[in-house]
Amino acid sequence: MPSEPFVVLADPARRRILDLLRERPRLVGELTEAIGLSQPGTSKHLRVLREAGLVTVRPEAQRRWYELRPQPLAEIDAWLAPYRWMWAERFDALERHLDTMGDA
Amino acid sequence: MPSEPFVVLADPARRRILDLLRERPRLVGELTEAIGLSQPGTSKHLRVLREAGLVTVRPEAQRRWYELRPQPLAEIDAWLAPYRWMWAERFDALERHLDTMGDA
DNA sequence: TCCTTACATGCCGTTGACGGTATATAGCTG
DNA sequence: CAGCTATATACCGTCAACGGCATGTAAGGA
Numbered sequence: 001m002p003s004e005p006f007v008v009l010a011d012p013a014r015r016r017i018l019d020l021l022r023e024r025p026r027l028v029g030e031l032t033e034a035i036g037l038s039q040p041g042t043s044k045h046l047r048v049l050r051e052a053g054l055v056t057v058r059p060e061a062q063r064r065w066y067e068l069r070p071q072p073l074a075e076i077d078a079w080l081a082p083y084r085w086m087w088a089e090r091f092d093a094l095e096r097h098l099d100t101m102g103d104a
Numbered sequence: 105m106p107s108e109p110f111v112v113l114a115d116p117a118r119r120r121i122l123d124l125l126r127e128r129p130r131l132v133g134e135l136t137e138a139i140g141l142s143q144p145g146t147s148k149h150l151r152v153l154r155e156a157g158l159v160t161v162r163p164e165a166q167r168r169w170y171e172l173r174p175q176p177l178a179e180i181d182a183w184l185a186p187y188r189w190m191w192a193e194r195f196d197a198l199e200r201h202l203d204t205m206g207d208a
Numbered sequence: 209t210c211c212t213t214a215c216a217t218g219c220c221g222t223t224g225a226c227g228g229t230a231t232a233t234a235g236c237t238g
Numbered sequence: 239c240a241g242c243t244a245t246a247t248a249c250c251g252t253c254a255a256c257g258g259c260a261t262g263t264a265a266g267g268a
Contacts, residue, residue, distance in 0.1 A: 010114035011256085015183065022186060028215055041257055043216055048255095062214045062265045070190040077184055077191075079119065082126060084181060086174040115226085132245055145227055147246055166235045166244045 005072045006079075008052040013037060014045050021055060021068040028064055109176045110183075112156040117141060118149050125159060125172035132168055 009015055013035050020026055020034055032042040046066060049055040053072045058065040113119055117139050124130055124138055136146040150170060153159040157176045162169040 004114070004116075006110075006116075006119070007114045010108070010111045012108075012110075013256095015110070018187075029213095037256095038258060039215070040217080040259080044256080047216085062263095064215065068190075070187045073184060073187050074191045076180070077188060080177060080181055080184070083122075083174045083177050086172075087178045087181075117226095133243095141226095142228060143245070144229080144247080148226080151246085163234095166233095168245065 005052055005054070005075050008048055008054060008072075009076065011045065011048075013041075014049055017042075017045060017049065017066075018054065018068060021066060025058070025065040025067040028066070031066065109156055109158070109179050112152055112158060112176075113180065115149065115152075117145075118153055121146075121149060121153065121170075122158060122172060125170060129162070129169040129171040132170070135170065 016035050017031055020031060026034075028039065028042060028046065031046070032039045035042060035045075037045075046055065046057075049066075050057065054069055055066050056069050058067065120139050121135055124135060130138075132143065132146060132150065135150070136143045139146060139149075141149075150159065150161075153170075154161065158173055159170050160173050162171065
């Protein structure tokens with residue numbers, strides 16, 4: 001039962017991890033250094049990401065290659081979709097214009 | 105200093121409020137009933153949304169009309185942007201294909 | 209086998225989110 | 239003014255997230 005992607009993304013360290021994995025798979029050690037947390041701390045964030053289906057692991061001897069699995073982000077995108085047109089340029093002006101037409 | 109939109113959206117009640125405001129401005133009472141929390145609970149979520157710049161208030165006598173202000177969502181969208189192509193149809197297959205090519 | 213590397217897990221403390229009830233505040237109405 | 243309506247704030251309890259350190263576990267190397 002993967003947790004909500006929204007909740008998972010609320011933590012900046014986890015967003016950073018995903019951003020790093022966007023480039024290429026990474027080892028826990030690399031990620032630890034990059035995000036500036038302890039190794040256990042990093043591992044715990046990776047667990048959350050794994051349980052949310054946002055990363056997968058590929059073991060190689062004692063190492064673990066973490067790779068991005070972006071599918072769950074589609075849920076975020078879907079929620080966002082109906083809002084997306086709204087912040088396009090000069091929306092406020094358009095809205096005021098439509099309000100004016102409504103008055104007429 | 106508005107809080108992170110990601111954090112604000114982590115709570116389902118707040119996402120629900122935004123969804124409701126997408127249709128039209130609403131009074132606190134309407135929102136309270138819709139999300140099934142206590143009135144103070146609703147007010148507190150509205151405060152968070154206000155401080156994040158996601159809603160604005162228009163007082164009218166004792167009533168408060170809350171309206172959507174979608175601009176901060178652009179930050180979410182911007183973060184999401186580089187991922188968006190990735191979950192397009194059959195990405196997994198493409199990825200496997202590229203991996204195979206790498207092996208060859 | 210012993211040590212080291214790479215990572216996961218257990219445990220703990222602190223902190224803040226979230227929800228509720230009680231109460232304050234502001235504006236209307238009679 | 240009294241009292242009602244609509245909303246905000248104060249205060250409190252609970253719980254879980256997040257971070258750290260210590261330790262467990264698995265694999266490789268000497």
